[in-house]
Amino acid sequence: MEEKDKEYSILQNFGYCIKATIQNYPKLLVLCVSLIVINAAIPVITAFLPKVVIDEIVNQKPLEHLMFATGLFLGTIIIMTSLQKYIDRLIYWHKYKMNTYFLKMVTNKSLRTDYCNQEDEHFRNLQSESFASCNGNFSYYARIYDTSVGFMANLLGFVTFFYVLIRLNIIIVFFLVISTLASYFMNKRIIKWEKVNNEEKISYTQKLQYITKVSGEIKAAKDIRLYNMIAWLNSVYRVNMEGVNSWYKKYASKIFKVSICDCSFSLVREGVTYFYLLYLVLQGTLTVADFVLYFNVIVGFSAWLNSLLGQVNTINRLNVSINRFRTFVEYPEKYCRNSGEKIHDFLKPRTIELKNVSYQYSGEDSKVIDDLSLTINPGQHLAVVGLNGAGKTTLVKLICGLIDPTEGQVLYDGKDLKVLDRDEVYKAFGVVFQQYSILPVTIAEIVAENIRENVNVDRVKKCLEQAGLMEKINSLKYGLDTKYDKTMWEDGIDLSGGEKQKLLLARALYKNSPIVILDEPTAALDPISEQNMYELYNGVMDSKSSIFISHRLASTRFCSHIILLENGKIIECGTHDELLSLHGKYYELFETQAKHYREKKVDEYEHS
């Protein structure tokens, strides 16, 4: 079931960020508080400076007095502004450190979460949003500090100016608040328009980004050239560029209209207050110095209020983002990790039993595995065959405990996988999947899945030998220390599909687990390598349990037991000969492949 988004309040999330900052970089918090005081103080001092100067002149104070007062004010402003810039700079890179802290949280969650979460689309969306929310100095998490500093400084400034103005006239304060609110809501219409039309902009920019990315990708380079995709890509680029341009044209026109209204509001606001202040001066109730002070305060008051309202909006948006982030990092884990029962002597093959297991992917309508029961005895070599989409890979994921059945049980020596320590269970399996990932590190590190210092070189060599890749590695200048992936390393290498499969086989052998699972291991292998693989089965793998998935039915012959899957059910099982003698589906599939070879042979013979 989809995990609902957390709904922590703004204060709770604010507390969460403060706590994380105190725990990691308390200096950042001190810097933020200092900046709040400075940011609030500078405009207040600036507003009061002209009043002091005018008062000194009007009251004909000695020149030294005037110079001292002005110097003091200006000096304070200069020191504060310099301090402001300096603290700004310090905050900039401390913020980056906090980003790294949050980024580490996201990475750790992504790496350690139960595999089933990674198959959950909601989780994956939260994951990519969370990565984005703390990546870079303009990310949501970086903006929390800027926004909080801005908000608190604005609040301080607002309260100070409010206190000054209330002594002048409450109606003027009311008028200012109303006119600023009107201006604010006018601006909010742009934000609303942007929000409503954002999907349209994103749909253009996503396509543009995709085309930019694909144009430089080595994976796509062959298809682009062989299928003459340049004209097509160009036309898609042009259409979306036109779309995004027209979007920004509409946006600019909205902004222009709102700016005109905004200016009119400002003119009215400042005009009315200006005339009111002038009236008070003419009446003799306001000195010229106070006139200047109040005028500055009135302009500043609207600016504080406007910024405050804008920051409330930003804080609301940040709160949504932090809630999404916290939903991600607090996403429930279902498997027993560290807490489950330990497996003693995990090098020993065990009995694996699937009892009435069904599996349905979340969001899908039908079961991929349907009420399936199966026992794999220690040392048994099982072959799983079936058409595309029959559920073979899903079955493997269930057996290794990467996913849990939606119904039924997977038992490991009679114990439900759910009660066992999942990380211990994983130690029992050496798996080569059809879809794999190879890290851009050295060959030795890939095989040993460990850093270079911890690699057992002799064992790596032996496994590469068994997988049939040692000759190739020996031919490389740096041998086992050759780095994989040309795109990452200038002196790195790329491997062919079959070589990659051999490398992954070597990795599975190095792990020395009691159960080896190979999903389509011969698909990219040449006939000699394929033969080598079967010999491997008769040798190294003989004492291990194994599951072998293949579409080449002849290759399953060396397995002691074969199951044929269809729509997530076992429809036939037995040895190769038993299944052939049944004259059922297996026989039909085998004959279809065998016929092709027989015809090819006759054909070749006739043409020789």
Ligand SMILES: Nc1ncnc2c1ncn2[C@@H]1O[C@H](COP(=O)(O)OP(=O)(O)OP(=O)(O)O)[C@@H](O)[C@H]1O
């Ligand atoms: N993560 C997923 N979410 C939703 N459906 C999935 C997911 N993975 C696989 N499926 C669906 O489950 C079905 C079985 O997939 P599976 O990969 O187990 O088949 P397979 O027998 O290994 O196929 P192939 O021979 O093509 O490798 C397919 O119809 C596939 O579309």
